[in-house]
Amino acid sequence: EIVLTQSPGTLSLSPGERATLSCRASQSLTSAYLAWYQQKPGQAPRLLIYGASSRATGIPDRFSGSGSGTDFTLTISRLEPEDFAVYYCQQYGTSPTWTFGQGTKVEIK
Amino acid sequence: EVQVVESGGGLVQPGGSLRLSCAASGFTFSNYWMSWVRQAPGKGLEWVASIKPDGSERYYVDSVRGRFTISRDNGKNSLHLEMNSLRAEDTAVYYCARARMAAGYAFDIWGQGTMVTVSS
Numbered sequence: 001e002i003v004l005t006q007s008p009g010t011l012s013l014s015p016g017e018r019a020t021l022s023c024r025a026s027q028s029l030t031s032a033y034l035a036w037y038q039q040k041p042g043q044a045p046r047l048l049i050y051g052a053s054s055r056a057t058g059i060p061d062r063f064s065g066s067g068s069g070t071d072f073t074l075t076i077s078r079l080e081p082e083d084f085a086v087y088y089c090q091q092y093g094t095s096p097t098w099t100f101g102q103g104t105k106v107e108i109k
Numbered sequence: 110e111v112q113v114v115e116s117g118g119g120l121v122q123p124g125g126s127l128r129l130s131c132a133a134s135g136f137t138f139s140n141y142w143m144s145w146v147r148q149a150p151g152k153g154l155e156w157v158a159s160i161k162p163d164g165s166e167r168y169y170v171d172s173v174r175g176r177f178t179i180s181r182d183n184g185k186n187s188l189h190l191e192m193n194s195l196r197a198e199d200t201a202v203y204y205c206a207r208a209r210m211a212a213g214y215a216f217d218i219w220g221q222g223t224m225v226t227v228s229s
Contacts, residue, residue: 035215037154044204044219045146045154050212088154092214096168098144098156 002027004089004101012109019076021104023089028069033092036065036074039103040085048087049074076106084108111135111218113188113205118223125195129223131188131205136218139163139183142208144216145190147201147225155201158190159208173199195227 003026013019023034031052037045047056049065052072062077076083089101117129129145144159158169158179167179178191188205202224206216 030213033213035213037216039154044221045216046219047212047215047217050209050215050217054212056212056215056217090154090215092208096159096214097170098146098159098208098214098216100154100156103153 001097002029002091002093002099004091004099006087006089006101006104008104009102010105010107012107013079014109015079015081017079019074019079019083019106021074021076021087021106023067023072023074023101025070025072025091029072029091029093031068031072034065034067034072035090035092037088037090038083038085039088045088079106081108113207113218113220115203115205115220115223118203118225120226120228121195122229123196123227125227126191126193127195127225129190129192129203129205129225131220133186133188133205133207136207138181138186142210142214143179143181143188144206144208145179145188146204146206146216146219147199148204148222149198149201152201157203160188192225195225197227199225200227201225 034052036049039045053065145157176194202222205220207218208214209217
């Protein structure tokens with residue numbers, strides 16, 4: 001069973017700053033099966049990135065994903081007020097199964 | 110508009126049963142894997158169950174296998190989750206989600222969720 005560990009748990013930043021979120025897998029992943037989601041309080045998650053680096057429909061280009069193997073990164077180039085939220089990475093694996101990381105909260109400093 | 114809408118949540122006693130439903134619209138339901146994902150209060154996301162487009166295969170997280178059953182009716186564009194022997198730890202918001210194969214089986218469409226509370 002693959003475990004996804006996200007870091008940091010909380011990221012305190014100001015609007016306009018760059019956010020770098022990490023997702024580390026306990027085993028090597030197929031990049032095609034790594035996704036990132038954004039969730040705001042009281043709302044359902046929203047798909048941001050799939051295939052490690054492809055933006056979902058309607059996602060602004062300030063969001064980017066990268067990585068391979070066991071290390072993946074979500075970068076928000078310049079934080080907008082609406083970007084303060086919790087972010088989850090997720091992988092699709094054999095069996096099949098779907099696994100989420102524990103989340104990173106991006107909060108206003 | 111592409112959307113999924115959950116229903117059926119509520120308060121149930123430990124050991125009880127509940128059936129969740131998800132109504133899909135705006136897309137060809139029978140072409141997609143469908144899933145249930147839950148979120149306990151103040152916690153992260155947890156995948157619960159998934160079902161193939163034709164309903165021929167079903168997959169579950171270990172903690173619900175044998176107690177929960179996922180099913181679908183492609184003629185009615187609906188997804189269901191039958192939950193039996195419910196426990197306090199099953200308390201969560203349950204989301205219906207579409208998995209898109211072309212997106213590496215990522216969940217690209219989510220409902221607003223339905224709350225299930227297991228308590229005496």
